[in-house]
Amino acid sequence: MTGRSLHDSLLKVVSDGSLRARLLNGDPQVSAPLGEQEAAVLARLPAERVARVSRFLARHYYRERIIRLFRHARHLAARTGRDPLVVLESPSGLTFLDNAMLGSADSADRLLSLIETYLTENDEAIVAMAPYWRDLIRYQAAMVRVEALRDSRQEPPQSRRPRCSTAVQILTLEWDIPMVVTALRKGDSLPTGRAARTSLLVARSRHGRVTAVRCTEVIRRLLEAADGNRDVEELARACRLAPDDADRLVRQLSEMGALA
Amino acid sequence: MASRLSIGAFYNPHLAREILESADLIDHLAMADSPSPHDTAWPSIRNRFTLLLHDYLGQLSEPLDGYELERARSLLDRYRSPWAAEHLQRIRCTADRGSPNQTPRLDYVFPPVYTEDLLADYATNIGALREQLGVPLAIEPIPTYLHLPIPQMSEAEFLHRLCAESGCHLLLDIAHTVLSARFYDRDPRSFLLEQPLEYVIEIHVAGCAYDPDLQEPWIAPVLPDRDILDLAVIAAARAPQLRGVTFDAFTPHLTAETLLNGVRLLRERFL
Numbered sequence: 024m025t026g027r028s029l030h031d032s033l034l035k036v037v038s039d040g041s042l043r044a045r046l047l048n049g050d051p052q053v054s055a056p057l058g059e060q061e062a063a064v065l066a067r068l069p070a071e072r073v074a075r076v077s078r079f080l081a082r083h084y085y086r087e088r089i090i091r092l093f094r095h096a097r098h099l100a101a102r103t104g105r106d107p108l109v110v111l112e113s114p115s116g117l118t119f120l121d122n123a124m125l126g127s128a129d130s131a132d133r134l135l136s137l138i139e140t141y142l143t144e145n146d147e148a149i150v151a152m153a154p155y156w157r158d159l160i161r162y163q164a165a166m167v168r169v170e171a172l173r174d175s176r177q178e179p180p181q182s183r184r185p186r187c188s189t190a191v192q193i194l195t196l197e198w199d200i201p202m203v204v205t206a207l208r209k210g211d212s213l214p215t216g217r218a219a220r221t222s223l224l225v226a227r228s229r230h231g232r233v234t235a236v237r238c239t240e241v242i243r244r245l246l247e248a249a250d251g252n253r254d255v256e257e258l259a260r261a262c263r264l265a266p267d268d269a270d271r272l273v274r275q276l277s278e279m280g281a282l283a
Numbered sequence: 284m285a286s287r288l289s290i291g292a293f294y295n296p297h298l299a300r301e302i303l304e305s306a307d308l309i310d311h312l313a314m315a316d317s318p319s320p321h322d323t324a325w326p327s328i329r330n331r332f333t334l335l336l337h338d339y340l341g342q343l344s345e346p347l348d349g350y351e352l353e354r355a356r357s358l359l360d361r362y363r364s365p366w367a368a369e370h371l372q373r374i375r376c377t378a379d380r381g382s383p384n385q386t387p388r389l390d391y392v393f394p395p396v397y398t399e400d401l402l403a404d405y406a407t408n409i410g411a412l413r414e415q416l417g418v419p420l421a422i423e424p425i426p427t428y429l430h431l432p433i434p435q436m437s438e439a440e441f442l443h444r445l446c447a448e449s450g451c452h453l454l455l456d457i458a459h460t461v462l463s464a465r466f467y468d469r470d471p472r473s474f475l476l477e478q479p480l481e482y483v484i485e486i487h488v489a490g491c492a493y494d495p496d497l498q499e500p501w502i503a504p505v506l507p508d509r510d511i512l513d514l515a516v517i518a519a520a521r522a523p524q525l526r527g528v529t530f531d532a533f534t535p536h537l538t539a540e541t542l543l544n545g546v547r548l549l550r551e552r553f554l
Contacts, residue, residue, distance in 0.1 A: 026398025027344070029431065031376040033396075037429075038389060067432050076428050079496035083391035090535065126388055208321050230350060 024060040032061035037077045040122035047073065074121070081120040082111060085134055092166040092233065095159055096142060098207050103149045103156070107138045131171035135164045155198035155216040162200045162223065162235070165192050169225045170233045185258070185273055185282040186251030190227040193238050193246075195220065201237065228280035236279070245272060249282055288519075289333060289526060290549050292542050293533035299324030301539035306331050308546050313337040314362055315533045334362035335485070335527065340369045343408045343422075344401055345378070352415050359416055366419040366484055366526070368454045369412070371395065371405070371445075394425040396433070397441035406448040413450055421484045422446075423454035426462035428497060438463060439477040452484035452524065456531060457515045458491050458502045465500070475514055476521075483522035487531035488515045488549060504532035506545055512552050519553065528553050 035057060036043050045053040046062065047070045054062040065073075086108065090097070093107045100106040110116045115137055123130040142160050149156050172190035199219040206214035224238035224246075236242075241262060248261040259269030276282040291311035294302070296319065302309060303324065311333040318325040328334075336358050341351040359367055373395040375388040395401050413420040424442060436444075446453060455478065464474035488511060492503035507515070519525055530545030 026396045026401045026433075026435070027377060027404070029398075029433065030373055030396050030401070033429070033431065034373070034376050034389070034393070037393075064431060064433055068429060072429055075497050079494065079501075080389050080391055080393070082496055084389065087390050125390075 024058065024064070028058055029061050029064060032057040032065060036065055036073065037080055038125040040077070040081075040124060042124075043073065043077055044122075078117070078120050081123050081125060084125045085120070085123070086111060088167055088170065089138070092170065093138070093163045095204055095207050096163055099153060099156075099159075099213065102152065102213050103142075103146075105142050105146075105149070107142060110134075110137045110141050113137075113141075126171060128168070128171045131167055135167055139164060153213060153216065154218070155200060155203050155214075158196040158198040158200055159203060161196065162194060162204075162225075165194050165223075165225045166233050166235065168192065169227050170231070172227060183254050184251055185249045185255070185277060187246045187249050188226060188280055188283040191246070191281050192225045193243065194223045194225060194235075196223065197221075201235075224281060226276075226279045226281040228278065232280075234279045242272070242276070245269070245276070246281060249273075287526065288528060288553055290528055290546060290553060291332070291335070292530040292546050293337075294318075294328060294332075294334070295533060295535075295537050295542060296322050296324070297535055298537065298539050298542055299328060301543065303327055303331065305543050305546075308543060308550065311335055311527055311529070313368075313529050313531075313533075314358075314364075317358060317361075329362075334364055335529070336362050336364040336367040340367070340412065342373060342375060343369060343371070343412065344373050344395060344404050346408050347412055352412070355412065355416060359418065364418065366421055366452065367416050368421040368423055368485065369409075371422045371424045371442075373401075392425045394427045396431050397436040397438060398433075399436075402436070402441060402444055402448075406445055409445070409449040409451045419452045419484055421452040421454035422449075423456055423487070424459060424463070426459050427466055428462075428499075430466065437477070438467075439474075439479070442482075443479045446479050446482040451482070453479060453482040454485045454487065455480070455483045455518055455522075456487040456502070457511050457518065458487070458489050458507070458531070460514065460518075461491065461511060462500065462502065471510070471514060472517065475518055478518075480518055480521040481523060483518065484524050485527045485529060486515055486518060486522070486525065487529050488512065489531040489545065502531075504534045504537050504541070506541060506548060512548065516552055 036046055046065055089107050097106055119133055139160060143157060169190060169192050199217045199221050203214045203216050222238040223235045224242060225235045227233050244262045245258060248258050255270050255273050256266055259266045273282060289310040291309050294312040294314050313335040315337050317338060338358055340355040341347040370392050372392045374393050460475050461471045464471040488507050490503055490505035490507045491500040492505055494501040528549050530549055532545060
């Protein structure tokens with residue numbers, strides 16, 4: 024056992040509620056993921072302190088994501104009376120924090136379920152005031168969900184034969200959410216919004232940055248054709264694009280993480 | 284020392300207007316996040332203040348990769364920062380070569396264990412980053428809430444050796460020092476005096492408040508009490524390389540009143 028191996032195991036314990044429960048409940052099988060000597064040391068830690076610091080770290084982790092990725096819904100909180108951060112203070116939020124595996128897609132989905140329920144339950148008055156409310160929530164939920172996804176291929180994008188990343192989501196909305204977001208950024212406290220069928224591509228880059236862009240028909244066709252077997256020239260032909268345009272689009276989509 | 288000491292705060296973008304209006308009070312701004320492209324005050328902020336790089340640059344128990352080094356260099360150039368700072372923290376596991384993205388990663392400072400193997404790794408990687416940046420690199424230790432029951436160095440011994448072996452400086456957060464002393468069941472003053480104060484280039488000062496999750500005090504974006512300010516003055520008097528003292532509060536909930544009063548308190552005690 025080294026300091027590094029022990030600290031690696033400690034990080035796993037404080038970031039994974041299920042593993043932590045197994046350690047604190049004396050499950051002998053927990054030495055498999057943690058290491059035998061490492062598990063023996065960690066089992067001697069005061070359980071209450073482990074639980075407290077783990078909840079503290081989970082709160083910071085998800086609080087940061089809510090503040091950053093649900094910021095537009097939060098901007099409207101003065102009008103709607105609903106701040107998604109409140110969810111982390113509720114009994115179900117505390118249960119979530121104690122059981123979460125930080126960064127996992129499953130935990131992101133469980134948190135989003137709590138947030139979406141809280142924001143949309145009996146929200147008729149809010150929808151009357153801001154008719155894009157539910158689409159805005161869907162958009163922000165997609166940002167959280169995509170951030171928790173990991174593409175299975177780890178090496179830098181291979182632009183010669185790109186394929187659609189698994190850390191990507193295409194959203195179809197009934198409201199022009201980019202327009203709402205722009206208005207909120209400019210300080211509009213309650214944008215009026217515009218009803219318009221809108222398709223958005225949400226992707227996570229290799230460095231963890233989540234971005235959304237309008238998903239045009241060309242982008243959609245290119246993502247469908249990018250199966251890892253076609254090079255850029257073949258993609259250009261398949262999507263009826265000029266080679267230079269296909270090359271530029273592939274580079275842009277690779278940078279935002281939509282192509283791997 | 285007093286004539287060249289810079290007094291500042293963290294750049295809180297929601298308080299940009301108030302910060303600019305009180306520019307005569309603030310010498311420097313520490314940058315915890317890179318400015319948003321939507322931050323209209325950023326050009327004025329950049330022109331008016333000395334900026335200190337205090338963003339997350341990477342986990343220094345591992346070698347920084349090309350992207351991280353390039354980003355660190357680019358931020359340093361953008362801010363024209365006279366020194367850079369990074370936490371002595373470990374927030375993700377050693378990368379598994381097959382699945383580097385799958386390792387757990389925290390989103391909050393978390394200290395390492397103070398063992399020989401990690402000291403060697405930190406010293407190597409900090410030295411490499413310092414060389415890449417070409418300016419002093421200050422390392423900020425983090426309080427250990429969860430002490431592992433294994434033989435390891437004291438925090439002070441680890442820091443003395445780290446500074447000596449890597450050539451780094453120290454960013455001393457006085458609230459961290461108070462909490463570390465509490466967690467080790469030590470008197471804060473004697474704990475402080477054990478630290479390698481001769482390497483301190485910057486001091487952070489803020490307060491502590493009860494944290495409901497930890498059920499103990501933790502650092503908080505509030506004004507420091509008299510004990511913390513007294514400790515900061517003691518540290519400064521023993522820190523010949525000290526160049527800046529920063530009111531350490533960075534949160535979207537921070538009020539202009541707290542930020543400016545924090546800076547005023549520091550000016551009263553240090554200038």
